[in-house]
Amino acid sequence: MPLEAVPAARSAFATALPPTGWPFHAERKVLDLEALAAEVRRRQAAGQRVVFTNGCFDLLHAGHARYLEAARREGHALVVALNSDASVRGLKGPTRPITPQDQRARVVAGLEAVDYVVLFDDPTPLRVIEALRPDVLVKGADWAEDAIVGADLVRARGGRVVRVPLVPELSTTAVVDRILQRGGPASSKD
Numbered sequence: 001m002p003l004e005a006v007p008a009a010r011s012a013f014a015t016a017l018p019p020t021g022w023p024f025h026a027e028r029k030v031l032d033l034e035a036l037a038a039e040v041r042r043r044q045a046a047g048q049r050v051v052f053t054n055g056c057f058d059l060l061h062a063g064h065a066r067y068l069e070a071a072r073r074e075g076h077a078l079v080v081a082l083n084s085d086a087s088v089r090g091l092k093g094p095t096r097p098i099t100p101q102d103q104r105a106r107v108v109a110g111l112e113a114v115d116y117v118v119l120f121d122d123p124t125p126l127r128v129i130e131a132l133r134p135d136v137l138v139k140g141a142d143w144a145e146d147a148i149v150g151a152d153l154v155r156a157r158g159g160r161v162v163r164v165p166l167v168p169e170l171s172t173t174a175v176v177d178r179i180l181q182r183g184g185p186a187s188s189k190d
Helices: 003-010 035-047 063-070 084-092 101-109 127-134 151-156 172-182
Strands: 050-055 078-085 116-120 136-140 161-163
Touching: 035 050, 035 078, 035 116, 035 127, 050 063, 050 127, 063 078, 063 136, 063 161, 078 084, 078 101, 078 127, 101 116, 116 127, 127 151, 136 151, 151 161
Parallel strands: 050 078, 050 136, 078 116, 136 161
Antiparallel strands: none
């Protein structure tokens, strides 16, 4: 096939790039709280349902991807509040995070299910939830409903709280433990 025929051939596939190039720019999805609050208000004024979730997302794995896809199905736009490095250390200890916050934000923003990412320094995302006033709050089913930070605020505004089932044995801690148990480089059997 001649090179000039490649664009026409690729257009038959969902992965084909539009003529202007790749349409997604993950860096544009990472916003500060003030800019994100304005964007959320704009979407809500247009009748869109904004979904909020939060987490460390230290080593992204299939469980994270499934969780974020399930969260995104709850509305028109998904906001992910990402714990800053200082916040992760406070929650998980001095050896975490493994991946720095700017890299974690870039990877999470690169996921199709995610519309926006905002970093936060606090131990909980309460201040972010208060500022954004999302329509739906999503957490993993490992969280008891009465322990979900901001659930009362979201419900008081007529919103919903959704608990998403987690994939067993898929967690950053489990991944780290498996790596440490190997005790060295991957074998040729991997």
